[in-house]
Amino acid sequence: MxxxxxxxxxxxxxxxxxxxxxxxxxxxxxxxxxxxxxxxxxxxxxxxxxxxxxxxxxxxxxxxxxxxxxxxxxxxxxxxxxxxxxxxxxxxxxxxxxxxxxxxxxxxxxxxxxxxxxxxxxxxxxxxxxxxxxxxxxxxxxxxxxxxxxxxxxxxxxxxxxxxxxxxxxxxxxxxxxxxxxxxxxxxxxxxxxxxxxxxxxxxxxxxxxxxxxxxxxxxxxxxxxQQHYMYPNFFDTLNLVSSLMYEGVKGIGQLILVDPDNDAVEFLARFAEPVPFNEPRWVRKVLQMATTGVGVIANSRHIYGLGRLNEQHDAGAQNAFNVAFIDHYHWELHCGNHALIRSHYAVPKLPQEPFDKMSFLAHYKRLFSSSTLEEGMNMWSLLSTQSRQEHGSMIVVAEDAASESQRLSKQGTCIEPTRLTELLLRSASGIDGTILLDPSGLCHAIGIILDGEATEQCTPSRGSRYNSGVRYVQSNGPRRLAIVVSDDRTIDIIPRVRSLVSRSKIERHIATLEAASIENYHDSRNWLDDHRFYINEDQVARINSAISRLDAAPREDFVLHFATSLFEVNPEMEDSYLTD
Structure with missing residues (x-):
């Protein structure tokens, strides 16, 4: 070496x-x-x-x-x-x-x-x-x-x-x-x-x-x-297979309760004379069809024993019962009580989480619509959550000029008397093509609107017409607007995009580490700061650039590769609302 x-x-x-x-x-x-x-x-x-x-x-x-x-x-x-x-x-x-x-x-x-x-x-x-x-x-x-x-x-x-x-x-x-x-x-x-x-x-x-x-x-x-005598089956692949199967053209939505069938907390509605083995996935999918609201399929990791539920006295903290919620086609989550543990969508495992961080969204909403209240931001977060759970694509646009825009676009949708958009109204209005148009306070002015606007650099042929129409409309010069786009494949986009909030102390810690670093140990702090350029203020830019110049000028051995770091600049869109603590 x-x-x-x-x-x-x-x-x-x-x-x-x-x-x-x-x-x-x-x-x-x-x-x-x-x-x-x-x-x-x-x-x-x-x-x-x-x-x-x-x-x-x-x-x-x-x-x-x-x-x-x-x-x-x-x-x-x-x-x-x-x-x-x-x-x-x-x-x-x-x-x-x-x-x-x-x-x-x-x-x-x-x-x-x-x-x-x-x-x-x-x-x-x-x-x-x-x-x-x-x-x-x-x-x-x-x-x-x-x-x-x-x-x-x-x-x-x-x-x-x-x-x-x-x-x-x-x-x-x-x-x-x-x-x-x-x-x-x-x-x-x-x-x-x-x-x-x-x-x-x-x-x-x-x-x-x-x-x-x-x-x-x-x-x-x-x-x-x-299970006392656990045999280590490949349960992850089994659940993916079951969730991928249709029953008479219908996707499986229900719950599977993983528990010892002899646990006192189990209340059977119907116990099968012969358990259904998990190595018969089509049979398992057929049984899952009977799991309706409040009723689950009682199973351990090898067999299904019947239909039932856990009684109200069951202590989730005992960690002796788990719930598999089949959410959609090829889409399930594992829970222990109210504790979500893993989500699998088309056999891709991830941590269960909201599509966007709540605090980042609320800060983003307030930043766009300065006159909005925290209550109005929370209402929009609830609507976003409802929209993301629907089985079809939809789009909500929040616009400062929603009242005048609903009249301008009235030939391309249905205007309504300004009405607060509730979750019930959202589920009904999103059942038709077009966009739901709101003002920042949450009042709905039109449904089924076909948006206009000129193509921008943010448009992309890799995404559908719903996403691109949202980009065109929001990026138009004029009053501030926000679009929430849910595609048919459950992809969720917010336009303009929500930036995560970043800790002031974390930024400062990485800058201090870079300032004290040598050419042998500066990479981690440099890489982190490089990924978070947007959040750096004028004073911090000067300190970082000084550290980078010192490191770039440090003597190095011959034949050692060195990748120079471009100097930092202040982003004009940066403001304190992007920072925490």
Whole structure:
């Protein structure tokens, strides 16, 4: 590795390996709909047989993690090794007995590193996930993925509860947990191969495949919780298949209650004489047709036992019953009580979430229509939620000049007396072609309107006529307008687009990190700021550009690739309403 000296050296490609794992986990989080803010750390604990001068190595060695975090790590590993639960375990086969010391060593390294990071996690408000340790040269190397705790505030996991050994291995508190541990499994496998990090791009699975594996693993959580003798079926693919099937031309909409059929909380309306097996998907789909409002299909992960429901005394916190809601064709969600856990749409797993952040939408609405009240913004958010749940496409346009526009376009739709648009009226009015026209206060002035306007650069042939007509109308010069477009494929667009709110303190933290960075560790802060250029004010632009100029001018070794960063500029549309805290 010419041109780069590693002081805390474990193997030659440790930096490339860490960067690839970090890129992979960020891509995985992005694909499931979570913030892609994970960071990766490698910790190497010196093998007892080694005389290497460094007892502990970390990668990156000049990052936010101090080597002092792992003071006393080797002593901790030895203590855990001597007190390991496998010490008194005897296996019937000689190979397992031969491998047992290595298993205990790896486990002790992982446990000790996890313990050593607890203080860092608390101070920095992150959660560390430690992968399995593997021996490379003189060190037992453990990959660590750190996730900001704010991610788990946005997507709360199931509360922790006592679990047995099988659940520790296969049950997860959230899809995020399953995804992170799936990446760590992949990272551990790479450590088994020669020169990990050198050929990583050809040897590790891509993010899309990781997400599918994580979803399959996460679906085991429900089976482990409700079934004493769980057989690990591929329940994720089973639910996708069932949701894709039609019954006499009708798509399946109903609920499947995953629970022990002998649980006292189950109230059967009809119990089948012979359970219906899940390996008969068309039969399962036929049974699902009987699940109406308030009635569900009672099942565990292998069989359907009848029709029924959970009684009012059932405690969702016990995590012994889960609900699969079939929302639409090829579209389902898994819940535990009121806790939404995973959504699958056309077999693509994601975290359940609103199509837009509520606070960002309300700020966007107030920014466009300054005279509107919070109550009017909340009313529009409720209408957006109702519109997004409908089974057909529709469009709402909010316009400052709705009253005059309804008269101008009266030959292209139906004008009505100004009436507050309720959810009931929305469901009725959106049943016909055309646009519903509102003013910012929520009064409806026309329905079924055909919009006009000239084509703009924002129009695209990849989208349908409804979306493009919304773009043309909203982008026209004149009074402020907003369009909410729901396409037939359930794609939801807001025009002009809603920008997420960003934390002032987070911007400041990344700027300070960039200002203190060297050419070896500036990439993360630079990349984050580059992705958030819109939010940077004039004073911050000057500080960032000064840091970039210093880094660009720093001496570098020959033959090392360097990608220059274009200087920052203030965006004229930026204002304080885009910032939080």
């Amino acid at each position: 010419a041109g780069h000296i590693i002081t805390l050296f474990m193997w030659g490609y440790q930096e490339y390996y860490r960067i690839h794992v970090q890129v992979l986990v960020r891509n995985v989080l992005e694909k499931i709909g979570a913030p892609a803010e994970a960071e990766v750390l490698l910790v190497g604990a010196r093998s007892p047989s080694s005389k290497n001068i460094n007892s502990v190595c970390i990668e990156p060695e000049k990052g936010k993690w101090e080597l002092s975090l792992f003071e006393g790590l080797l002593d901790s590993i030895e203590f855990n090794y001597q007190n390991h639960h496998l010490q008194n375990m005897f296996f019937n086969d000689a190979p397992s007995m031969q491998d047992k010391p290595e298993w205990m060593r790896r486990s002790s390294v992982q446990t000790s590193i996890s313990k050593a990071l607890e203080a860092f996690d608390t101070k920095n408000n992150v959660t560390s996930f430690c992968g399995e340790a593997r021996r490379i040269n003189d060190y037992y190397v453990t990959p660590v993925i750190q996730i900001p705790n704010s991610t788990f505030v946005q997507f709360p996991p199931l509360p922790p509860k006592p679990v047995n050994d099988a659940q520790v291995r296969h049950g997860f508190r959230s899809l995020i947990h399953a995804a992170v541990y799936t990446v760590l499994d992949e990272a551990t496998e790479e450590l088994h191969k020669p020169e990990p990090g050198r050929y990583t791009y050809d040897r590790m699975r891509d993010a899309e495949e990781i997400v599918r594996i994580a979803a399959k693993n996460f679906l085991h959580t429900a089976g482990l919780a409700i």
